[in-house]
Amino acid sequence: MNAIEIIERKRDGRALSAAEIGFFVTGYMTGEIPDYQAAAWLMAIYLQGMDPDEILALTLAMANSGETMAPDDAAATRVDKHSSGGIGDKTTLVVLPLVAACGVPVAKMSGRGLSTFGGTIDKLESIPGLRTDLSRTAFETQLRDHGIVLSGQSIDLAPADGRFYALRDVTATVPSKALIASSIMSKKIAAGAQGIVLDVKYGSGAFMPDRDSARELAEIMVEIGRGAGRRVTALLSDTNQPLGLTVGNALEVREAIETLQGDGPRDLTEHSLAVAGHMLRLAGRTEADDLSDARPRLEDSLSSGAALAVLRKLVELQGGDAGMIDDPEKLPRAPVVQMVPSPAAGYVRRIDALEVGRACLALGAGRMRKGEPIDHAVGVVLARQVGDRVERDEPLFTVHARDRADASAAVEQIGNAFEWSEDSVRPAPPEVLLG
Amino acid sequence: MNAIEIIERKRDGRALSAAEIGFFVTGYMTGEIPDYQAAAWLMAIYLQGMDPDEILALTLAMANSGETMAPDDAAATRVDKHSSGGIGDKTTLVVLPLVAACGVPVAKMSGRGLSTFGGTIDKLESIPGLRTDLSRTAFETQLRDHGIVLSGQSIDLAPADGRFYALRDVTATVPSKALIASSIMSKKIAAGAQGIVLDVKYGSGAFMPDRDSARELAEIMVEIGRGAGRRVTALLSDTNQPLGLTVGNALEVREAIETLQGDGPRDLTEHSLAVAGHMLRLAGRTEADDLSDARPRLEDSLSSGAALAVLRKLVELQGGDAGMIDDPEKLPRAPVVQMVPSPAAGYVRRIDALEVGRACLALGAGRMRKGEPIDHAVGVVLARQVGDRVERDEPLFTVHARDRADASAAVEQIGNAFEWSEDSVRPAPPEVLLG
Numbered sequence: 001m002n003a004i005e006i007i008e009r010k011r012d013g014r015a016l017s018a019a020e021i022g023f024f025v026t027g028y029m030t031g032e033i034p035d036y037q038a039a040a041w042l043m044a045i046y047l048q049g050m051d052p053d054e055i056l057a058l059t060l061a062m063a064n065s066g067e068t069m070a071p072d073d074a075a076a077t078r079v080d081k082h083s084s085g086g087i088g089d090k091t092t093l094v095v096l097p098l099v100a101a102c103g104v105p106v107a108k109m110s111g112r113g114l115s116t117f118g119g120t121i122d123k124l125e126s127i128p129g130l131r132t133d134l135s136r137t138a139f140e141t142q143l144r145d146h147g148i149v150l151s152g153q154s155i156d157l158a159p160a161d162g163r164f165y166a167l168r169d170v171t172a173t174v175p176s177k178a179l180i181a182s183s184i185m186s187k188k189i190a191a192g193a194q195g196i197v198l199d200v201k202y203g204s205g206a207f208m209p210d211r212d213s214a215r216e217l218a219e220i221m222v223e224i225g226r227g228a229g230r231r232v233t234a235l236l237s238d239t240n241q242p243l244g245l246t247v248g249n250a251l252e253v254r255e256a257i258e259t260l261q262g263d264g265p266r267d268l269t270e271h272s273l274a275v276a277g278h279m280l281r282l283a284g285r286t287e288a289d290d291l292s293d294a295r296p297r298l299e300d301s302l303s304s305g306a307a308l309a310v311l312r313k314l315v316e317l318q319g320g321d322a323g324m325i326d327d328p329e330k331l332p333r334a335p336v337v338q339m340v341p342s343p344a345a346g347y348v349r350r351i352d353a354l355e356v357g358r359a360c361l362a363l364g365a366g367r368m369r370k371g372e373p374i375d376h377a378v379g380v381v382l383a384r385q386v387g388d389r390v391e392r393d394e395p396l397f398t399v400h401a402r403d404r405a406d407a408s409a410a411v412e413q414i415g416n417a418f419e420w421s422e423d424s425v426r427p428a429p430p431e432v433l434l435g
Numbered sequence: 436m437n438a439i440e441i442i443e444r445k446r447d448g449r450a451l452s453a454a455e456i457g458f459f460v461t462g463y464m465t466g467e468i469p470d471y472q473a474a475a476w477l478m479a480i481y482l483q484g485m486d487p488d489e490i491l492a493l494t495l496a497m498a499n500s501g502e503t504m505a506p507d508d509a510a511a512t513r514v515d516k517h518s519s520g521g522i523g524d525k526t527t528l529v530v531l532p533l534v535a536a537c538g539v540p541v542a543k544m545s546g547r548g549l550s551t552f553g554g555t556i557d558k559l560e561s562i563p564g565l566r567t568d569l570s571r572t573a574f575e576t577q578l579r580d581h582g583i584v585l586s587g588q589s590i591d592l593a594p595a596d597g598r599f600y601a602l603r604d605v606t607a608t609v610p611s612k613a614l615i616a617s618s619i620m621s622k623k624i625a626a627g628a629q630g631i632v633l634d635v636k637y638g639s640g641a642f643m644p645d646r647d648s649a650r651e652l653a654e655i656m657v658e659i660g661r662g663a664g665r666r667v668t669a670l671l672s673d674t675n676q677p678l679g680l681t682v683g684n685a686l687e688v689r690e691a692i693e694t695l696q697g698d699g700p701r702d703l704t705e706h707s708l709a710v711a712g713h714m715l716r717l718a719g720r721t722e723a724d725d726l727s728d729a730r731p732r733l734e735d736s737l738s739s740g741a742a743l744a745v746l747r748k749l750v751e752l753q754g755g756d757a758g759m760i761d762d763p764e765k766l767p768r769a770p771v772v773q774m775v776p777s778p779a780a781g782y783v784r785r786i787d788a789l790e791v792g793r794a795c796l797a798l799g800a801g802r803m804r805k806g807e808p809i810d811h812a813v814g815v816v817l818a819r820q821v822g823d824r825v826e827r828d829e830p831l832f833t834v835h836a837r838d839r840a841d842a843s844a845a846v847e848q849i850g851n852a853f854e855w856s857e858d859s860v861r862p863a864p865p866e867v868l869l870g
Contacts, residue, residue, distance in 0.1 A: 007607040011481065036474035040606035043478035046446065171475035172442040 003033045003041075010044040018057035025061035025160050035167060042164070042173040050178040055220060056227040058178070062186035063228075065160035069192030074140040076192030077107045079283040081275055082184055084208070084217075086201040087357035088242030092120045093256035094264070094272040095279070096148060097310035101301040102276075104283045105147040107139065109154055109191065121152050126250035126331055126376040130320030148314050157190040180207065181220040185228070195231045195282025197275050198222075203239040205354035211236060211431070218433050233278045234433040237271065241351035241386045241427075244268035248365045248379010248400060254328040260308040267385065267427070273298050274430065289434075332377040334400035338407045342396040346420040348388050355417035356380060359410040363401050378402060380414055386427045438462060438472045445479040453492035460496035460595050470602060477599070477608040485613040490655060491662040493613070497621035498663075500595030504627030509575040511627030512542045514718040516710055517619055519643070519652075521636035522792035523677030527555045528691035529699070529707040530714070531583060532745035536736040537711075539718045540582035542574065544589055544626065556587050561685035561766055561811040565755030583749050592625040615642065616655040620663070630666045630717025632710050633657075638674035640789035646671060646866070653868050668713045672706065672865040676786035676821045679703035683800045683814010683835060689763040695743040702820065702862070708733050709865065724869075767812040769835035773842045777831040781855040783823050790852035791815060794845045798836050813837060815849055821862045 006020050016024075024041060027033035050058065069076040079099070083089055096106045110120040121132045134142070134151040142149040156162075161183050168174045188196050198221055201207070202214035218234035225232030244265045246255040258264050259272060277294035280286050286294045301307040308325070316322040324330045360366065364375035383395040390396060397414055401407035441455045451459075459476060462468035485493065504511040514534070518524055531541045545555040556567045569577070569586040577584040596618050603609045623631050633656055636642070637649035653669035660667030679700045681690040693699050694707060712729035715721050721729045736742040743760070751757040759765045795801065799810035818830040825831060832849055836842035 004605060004607050007478075011478065011607050035469075035471040036602060037606055039471035039474040040478045040608065043442075043446065043475040044482070044607075047479070047482045167471060170439060171472055172439050172446050172479075173475060 003027060003037045007037060007041045007044060010041060010048055013048045015051050016054055016057075018053070018061075021054060021057040022061045025058070025065060028163065029065055029160050038164070038167055039171045039173075042168055042171060042176075042179065045178060046173045046176040049176075052220070052223050052227070055178050055182050056224050059182040059185045059189065059224050060228065062158045062160040062164070062182060063189040065158055066156050066190065068157075068190045069155075071192050071194050073192055074144055077188075078193065079104060079106070079195040079197075079279045080108065080188050080191060080193035081197040081199060081279060082188060083199040084180075084184075084201050084206065084214075086237075086239045086243055087205045087353040087360075088244050088247040088252065089199075089201070090120075090123060090244060090246075090252040090256045090268070091199060091272055091275055092150070093123060093253065093311070094259045094268065094307075095276045096150060097260060097307045097314065098272065098276040098298055098301055099279050099283075100148040100310045101306040102280055102285065102297055103147075104280060104285055105143060106279075107143045107149045109139075109151055109157070120150070122374055122376075123249045123252050124150065124320075126253045127315055127320040127324050128332075130315060131318050134318070142317055146313060146317055148310055148317075150314060150318075155191075158186040161186045175207070177213070177217050177220055181217055181224060185221055185224045189228050189230065193230060195279065196225060196233075197278045197282065198232060198234040199271075199275055200234055200236050201239045202236065204352050205357050206239045211238070215431070215433070222433055231282050233282060235271075235274060235278070235430055236433070237430040238428045239353045241267075241348075242353045242356050242382070243271065245382045245385065246379060247356055247360045248363070249374065249376040250331040250333070251379040251381060251400065254331055257308065257311070257325055257328050260302060260311055261305075262302045265385065271430070274432075278432075334375075334377040334379075334402060336399075336401045336404055336407045338399045338401070338404075338411060340396050340399065340411050340415065341393045342384075342390045343392070343415070344420065345390065345392045346422055347425050348384050348386050348390065348418060349421035349425050350386060350419040351382065352417040352419070356414055359413035359417070362413070363399070363406055363410050375402060378406075380410065387425045389424070438468045438476075442472060442476045442479060445476060445483055448483045450486050451489055451492070453488070453495075456489060456492040457496045460493070460500060463598065464500055464595050473599070473602055474606045474608075477603055477606060477611075477614065480613060481608045481611040484611075487655070487658050487662070490613050490617055491659050494617040494620045494624065494659050495663065497593045497595040497599070497617060498624040500593055501591050501625065503592075503625045504590075506627050506629050508627055509579055512544075512623075513628065514539060514541070514630040514632075514714045515543065515623050515626060515628035516632040516634060516714060517623060518634040519619075519636050519641065519649075521672075521674045521678055522640045522788040522795075523679050523682040523687065524634075524636070525555075525558060525679060525681075525687040525691045525703070526634060526707055526710055527585070528558060528688065528746070529694045529703065529742075530711045531585060532695060532742045532749065533707065533711040533733055533736060534714050534718075535583040535745045536741040537715055537720065537732055538582075539715060539720055540578060541714075542578045542584045544574075544586055544592070555585070557809055557811075558684045558687050559585065559755075561688045562750055562755040562759050563767075565750060566753045569753070577752055581748060581752055583745055583752075585749060585753075590626075593621040596621045610642070612648070612652050612655055616652055616659060620656055620659045624663050624665065628665060630714065631660060631668075632713045632717065633667060633669040634706075634710055635669055635671050636674045637671065639787050640792050641674045646673070650866070650868070657868055666717050668717060669868040670706075670709060670713070670865055671868070673863045674788045675862060676702075676783075677788045677791050677817070678706065680817040680820065681814060682791055682795045683798070684809065684811040685766040685768070686814040686816055686835065688759075689766055692743065692746070692760055692763050695737065695746055696740075697737045700820065706865070709867075713867075769810075769812040769814075769837060771834075771836045771839055771842045773834045773836070773839075773846060775831050775834065775846050775850065776828045777819075777825045778827070778850070779855065780825065780827045781857055782860050783819050783821050783825065783853060784856035784860050785821060785854040786817070787852040787854070791849055794848035794852070797848070798834070798841055798845050810837060813841075815845065822860045824859070 139154040208214040277291035312325040363378040574589040643649040712726035798813040
């Protein structure tokens, strides 16, 4: 077996055996297979695809490239969620406290935004003092004692995935369904997750351009889960607008707090209840196979304040200023806040999420380059969502910026992201794939 | 313009502009574009192909990556030939003296066998003392004063081609027609050739598996020539057997000498006359557009001994023992010479060239790894060719080996390369594409 023959087989559209895939992944990790051979292989996979057996083999080879958690391991995540990323996606900040409040321990290692838009870790770091670089021991202890932990990469799970991802990023081989699915699933499987809820977005600003691609990606991941003996449920949702009303790190934390208080926007609340409900179901904490008995319990934990108390505890445990949860006005605030009135009357038909994301990136809410610092305070708060009626001169959105020049640019760009309709509009309902 | 976007365009099957291709080739040469991006790009080209404009742009970008010869340059090769390589191909050793004897100066920089089978330079080095590492000045002087020179890489032509080739070799991206054609043509164009005769082989042991692929490759190269303002003629021939009766370096030199004496095998003689005739035509030394007036002049230079005298002069000028041309018995000889009789009576239908080549490689006539020394004396001499009738126990071939064990293995393997027929067989005629 040698690397060139394996590249050649895939180049010619033939299926690789699990042994061949394992040989390649291991060889790449030991350095015996250089970057240029891996790059040629990835491009061949991109263009020729992989069948379900190959994708499973690649996933398992990457999952096994570092430490792996058994389900009974102190650091294991029994039930996990993954979001394929969307503009304004603060679901993790709402869902983890909700699920923990229902008695299911949740541990999550989350990424910083790889580049561009902020990730969950960036959002959480809006709270001064909060540590997201927990050691493995601290991670395990907090999970065991308090049932909730949210940190950066405390354990180097599936290191092969990290190395392949970095190479894909610079060789135009990122948007391959086989490679995306195996990348996501390898980390979840290595983390020991027995149940995984996948939150797959499609449309503007999402990884997948349309519902069919998103469904195909979700089906591949459900299939990997089946092959690896894990239960996977996928939720498909349209990014015809940002999720919730806010985009920007501290603004999103504030919205997560409001949602846990029962005062969140309807789309974010519904989406969080669905993700959390499926996590309870996969954790074996529901009787019904739908969400009929999960839903009342989750709603209770919102109205009782139990879920919010868990978020407060999480912040406190990780050294953050919990007073900011009690009074979100204390979160970092931008010096310039500019309200923008609606230029016309009508129904909001669509808000281009990618354009809103780009405007917030330009405001400083994300990164142009890896490792850049970000400004937690800046961003946008929408006053209207898709389907809402707005009259001329009523508030449409508010920009939070470092200075007037930045604000003006964002006002223009976000204004252009709105599409209008004379008739009322109903957003597309989400779709669920039960694995 | 950046490398990732260019890879992405090609990955998606879109055509690249000449500027994009130039940017990539230049970036790779300066080191700004690393091997792994070039590898991904090459695989994308392999799988998505290139249109004629792209192939021309790639050829010219590689041709211009180092020194280029103008037609009036002292080192320029006005009329050149290229063989895509075949087992037993000693055409260059016959054709160059033939053409020079007709008054057309010929200069050739030839490769050592990249690996496996010996190249023209290896064959020539069968003659002790002969130098093939001429400096640029020595190359130019000999060409000007004597009208013939045959050396290794005296001038670093099209260095980008060399670098891309080395990368293709280890990333399973060699057998792409776009990449093969641009590689071959970039060196010829950089060398200043105004007329180029391409000798394209197909079948066992050749680069191209069948006549259709060979014709497609030839057409691409003719098209590149048209775009670059060069005249190109392609000869397509089947490798249904080795070219001539010998395979092995000194044995092939000997056969070249016999052919220049008018005593060569018919296939090698005809092929050499055709290649040389087209070279005279492209050099503007013939009246007719076919070979009707070239042929008698070439035959004269064989029968008069003029062509052989040119080979003798070439050997002398480059420090070789010209006495070996006068008496080929003095060429290196293997200690074990084993004649193999025919196991049956019949007509020879096919002699698998690749199998014969492999047997000679195992005897030591080629290289398993780059840089390995080779044994000039070993090889095989066939007694019969395709179409010949042979009776049982008549001589079929003779193996020249270092020892009895080597000889036995070769006898077995070469014996298996013969295919038989009860009826007479006519070899496929060659095809000519006039550019």
